[in-house]
Amino acid sequence: MKAFEIEPKLKPDMSRFLIHMTGKDAIKSILNGGRHKEEGLIRAQVPNGPKSESFNHKISCFTETPIFALGGFVAISKRRNAENMQYGVGFRKFYMVEHNVRPTIYLDNEVLGQLFKAADADSSDGVNSLLDTLKSLAHPLGEKMPLQGFTWEREWRFIDETGFYFDYDAIEVICCPKEEQPELLSILGRHSERIRFVDSWAQYKEHTQHIKHTDFKEKISNALSSHDEFKTDEFLENYEDHVSSLNSYRQYLLSLQNNANDIDEKLQELKEWKQYIDANTASFCGHFSENLIWRSDFEESFCPECSSDFNEGLAKAMRED
Known part of the structure; x- marks a missing residue:
């Protein structure tokens, strides 16, 4: 590493x-x-x-x-x-x-x-x-x-x-x-x-909000599991802050979902691009061309240039014979 x-x-x-x-x-x-x-x-x-x-x-x-x-x-x-x-x-x-x-x-x-x-x-x-x-x-x-x-x-x-x-x-x-x-x-x-x-400041606020929400959720969960320690008045006093915290956390989650959707689109684009490259890459020479030539005599695809060179090579060999 x-x-x-x-x-x-x-x-x-x-x-x-x-x-x-x-x-x-x-x-x-x-x-x-x-x-x-x-x-x-x-x-x-x-x-x-x-x-x-x-x-x-x-x-x-x-x-x-x-x-x-x-x-x-x-x-x-x-x-x-x-x-x-x-x-x-x-x-x-x-x-x-x-x-x-x-x-x-x-x-x-x-x-x-x-x-x-x-x-x-x-x-x-x-x-x-x-x-x-x-x-x-x-x-x-x-x-x-x-x-x-x-x-x-x-x-x-x-x-x-x-x-x-x-x-x-x-x-x-x-x-x-x-x-x-x-x-x-x-x-x-x-x-x-x-x-x-x-926007590093926005990222910081998102992450710290997430941490605050997690701490608050854990505090409430622990309090509810032991009723004698749960302070209802304190909870109600800070109710608006709790609601605001949850709304902020919800916005944070939605932003993550938007990022995930963007990534899905990029992945689909990459997949389609890979399929396009594969479909236009000659099996014989490995060259890219949108005008591949399929040659049944070799059961291979050629790019135009390599197919032409190959034809010239065959013709030359035949003349020499």
């Missing part, structure tokens, strides 16, 4: 993509920021944080969070909520590893302090270079912080003074609300036909 290719359908907490999350104006600036028309740039910057005074590396940040969970960046962080970070540019993880993007190393305060101290001390060039590389990827674990740090971001970093340049060909995913897609489609041009556009 190639670890960089593991998808959520196999392991829900995994993703084969690395996504740079950003805001509405910023994503347009990123896509238009390259050195030529079909190149983008995710600009590097020194991150804010408790170690910012001793950390002067400019970095471009990405997350390996699965697409359906990216909405958590907005839900958890007040800053990201204020910046409306429902937008993102995503790339294959394998591609990013090839281009020197690396996972962040989360270290506790003591070890992180030792690393920074060693990196800033006089030492041999080789050791300093190694320590500086590690320092550029290091981030506080946050074990002594009230909010317990940022390990949930599942961050990866690209270390460069300018930032991460990328060709449009490398883009695999664009995250944005559906109503914002047309403008980004126009920027990306022909490349947009291959890129997967995802």
